[in-house]
Amino acid sequence: MAVNKKTEFTELDQKLADMSKAMSHPARIAILRVLAERNTCICGEIVEVMPLAQATVSQHLKELMGAGLIKGTIDGKKSCYCINWEAFKEFNSDFNTLFGDLQTASSNQSCC
Amino acid sequence: MAVNKKTEFTELDQKLADMSKAMSHPARIAILRVLAERNTCICGEIVEVMPLAQATVSQHLKELMGAGLIKGTIDGKKSCYCINWEAFKEFNSDFNTLFGDLQTASSNQSCC
């Protein structure tokens, strides 16, 4: 049991699900807000603002990296993260396409 | 350890995260597509189309219900599900607002 069946769905739906998963924790959305607010990329400043331990923030950053939503470079003693706008816009567009698909597929009326 | 810290974030970010979580499995996105495709609400037909057991599909439907993205009524022997368009449009709009917030907060340029 508990075998992974995710690969049995379309590439697009897997991609949408992966992006959604990256956004499925409020800490990660908050991190994106912090990254967007400051044009200069910070890192340790995120930890200060978050109600989470440094290790946990690092783990969330890693997930956002894995999904491609942020980029990072190690810059001396500090490391620098920022939003990957290309990936982000693609995500936004894929999502709006999904909404569009769903709405045009149906008559946009609920039957129950 | 592993205490739930999700409530320490803003209501909006929690809401966005919850909606994202509902969309974070390709099976659930596929279910939404099926529901949108057929104007008449089905249920067992979903199971036929999915590479998952009936119990698992039922579980995914419950999650979509919990997030408010779909509505359901028990209609005799069968039960009837359909997309909750009001909630869905709100989700779409909240998401686009987030994208907008992030983009206007920054100069929309990555520094790394």
Add this chain to the structure above:
DNA sequence: TTTTATTATCGTATATTTACGATATATAAT
């Protein structure tokens, strides 16, 4: 070179998710 500061990773505990078979429940059909 030693110390200090920043961040990543490891180990670990706990919580949650995913998946299914078995079973309960409830209606329709016979």
Add this chain to the structure above:
DNA sequence: ATTATATATCGTAAATATACGATAATAAAA
């Protein structure tokens, strides 16, 4: 009334996610 069908729920196993302290790794500062 009995049988068949549809769906939800229970129990459970395995996988993932969340969270943190401790520690490693790395570079700047002293």
